[in-house]
Amino acid sequence: MAESFFRIKGKNPISGTITPQGNKNEALPLLGAVCMIKSEVILENVPMIADVLNLIEVISHLGVEVKKLEPGRFSFRPGNNLNSDLPPELCSKLRGAVTLAGPILAMTGRVFLPRPGGDKIGRRRIDTHLLALEALGAHIEVFPDGYEIKTDKLIGKDILLDETSVTATENAVMAACFAEGRTIIRNAASEPHVQGLCRFLNSSGAKISGIGSNVLIIDSISTLESNNGEPIVHRIGSDYLEIGSFISLAALTRGELFIKDVNLSDIRMMRIVYSRLGIEIRPHEDGIIVPSGQKMEIHPDYHGVTPKIDDAPWPGFPADMTSVALVTATQCKGTVMIHEKLFESRLFFVDNIIAMGAQIILCDPHRAIVIGPNKLYGQRVASPDIRAGMAMILAALCAEGVSEIHNIIQIDRGFERIDERLQGLGADIQRIEE
Structure with a gap:
């Protein structure tokens, strides 16, 4: 080639x-979030880059209906039965696929997360992700090619992340939206793209407070959807x-x-x-x-x-x-x-x-x-x-x-x-x- x-x-x-361009690091977790929302979602200012396009292909494989309305503008509708096995050949191309663990677990009770790919810049541990999901009630089994994460029910907890990980914060926030009761995430990351994800979830019916700080409070909800029947529109920063x-x-x-x-x-x-x-x-x-x-x-x-x-x-x-x-x-x-x-x-x-x-x-x-x-x-x-x-x-x-x-x-x-x-x-x- x-x-x-x-x-x-x-x-x-x-x-x-x-x-x-639109913020790549906001676009990736948003593509995980759309898997949890019943209504149509329109994302604007989507960067047309390889990592984002690959993750769009991943969620399409999982059962999300994707339409490209114009360059940088996409429509998303999740299917009724999401696939809980992430495709390893696609996930190996990018690190961002890890942000699907929280939302797919919350929606299906199970997710198989292949070992993530991405930049070769040293060890990039995902322990913080797994520990946060485990604290919410997930059981994790490690395999040579990835991680099976399962739960009967997610329960809100007071969680202290062992490092200020952006993507682990995003995974925990998305899973906590459907965890019974209240979740508190301490030592949370607060980058602009984390804030963008939280504001998007709130516009879809989530109850997240403390946005922009290192302590996020998430109260459980039963569904994420538009409150007026119209598509939920979000412009990436x-x-x-x-x-x-x-x-x-x-x-x-x-x-x-x-x-x-x-x-x-x-x-x-x-x-x-x-x-x-x-x-x-x-x-x-x-x-x-x-x-x-x-x-x-x-x-x-x-x-x-x-x-x-x-x-x-x-x-x-x-x-x-x-x-x-x-x-x-x-x-x-x-x-x-x-x-x-x-x-x-x-x-x-x-x-x-x-x-x-x-x-x-x-x-x-x-x-x-x-x-x-x-x-x-x-x-x-x-x-x-x-x-x-x-x-x-x-x-x-x-x-x-x-x-x-x-x-x-x-x-x-x-x-x-x-x-x-x-x-x-x-x-x-x-x-x-x-």
Whole structure:
């Protein structure tokens, strides 16, 4: 089978206006939620990316009627008898299939969850998911190829998650909607996409309070459906991770960019981190402007101490932005430490950026020191995961000469038509069929 790759000629300043895609990490759990709702659901601003399209295929296999109304707009109607066995060949392509465990268990009393696929960025445990469902009354049996989860009845409990896992929070919330009595989820994740899921469920009849905090309270309901007979319509929020990538794009290529449909509350920590790198972001009407001619100088901590950019649960700096932050720092004057706490293999892509000319010291699997600025030169590299893939695109766009980025199936999993959209801003990026 032919493999596509990106050929990128660097040093073209970008400029213009771009609208971010819908939030991938909100779309995936919403596709689980539609399995629980009796009424027709219309989702808008759905990102047309591989992970989302694969999960739509999964829920269609389970018995949900899916209609594509137009690009980015879909109608969903769950069938009367949902299949409780998730298709392993489809689930192996993406991590997001794990968010079907809670809703399918709640609706059928049983689900077989194949071992999830997704990015190869280190161990990605699902114990928190299983422990939360077990606390609600599920019995779990482990098999070599996955997990059978069964229950006679879900019972509301006071649950303390052993880690602030986004997808485990989403699974627990969806299952708890039909758990008898009241469920309290402590140490819950509170990212914008978790909030979007909870608001969508409430619009469908759920009783969830504490949205946006680390303690969610869910009171049981008997059904999820429209209260007026009309379809339930939900618009997915903008992908703040893509917004962060576009901020770096403008700064690295010295162009001016207007990014539309930005919720400023979603990027508060990003603005703090980018200001530490000497990058200015100006709020403007319904978006932000990243002006040209950025200072790009790292601000040291007090007493001249080397600053650190580290990820943390919301509202901290997102772990999925650390790859982009690292590449951005290579073009900033000064020294900064990047500390990726969550995944032990995410920073291994830096060998590719070092080969392009960056001065980076990989201290251990979680920490890298970046000393800049350094001129980057085009290289042939391969993307190991979605976020590293975008970081490599950014590096190539600010590098001298021509780069090739291979294994772009990883990039297509998370970014919609990224080559076409960047071409519209002046980037010299071509998709080549090998």
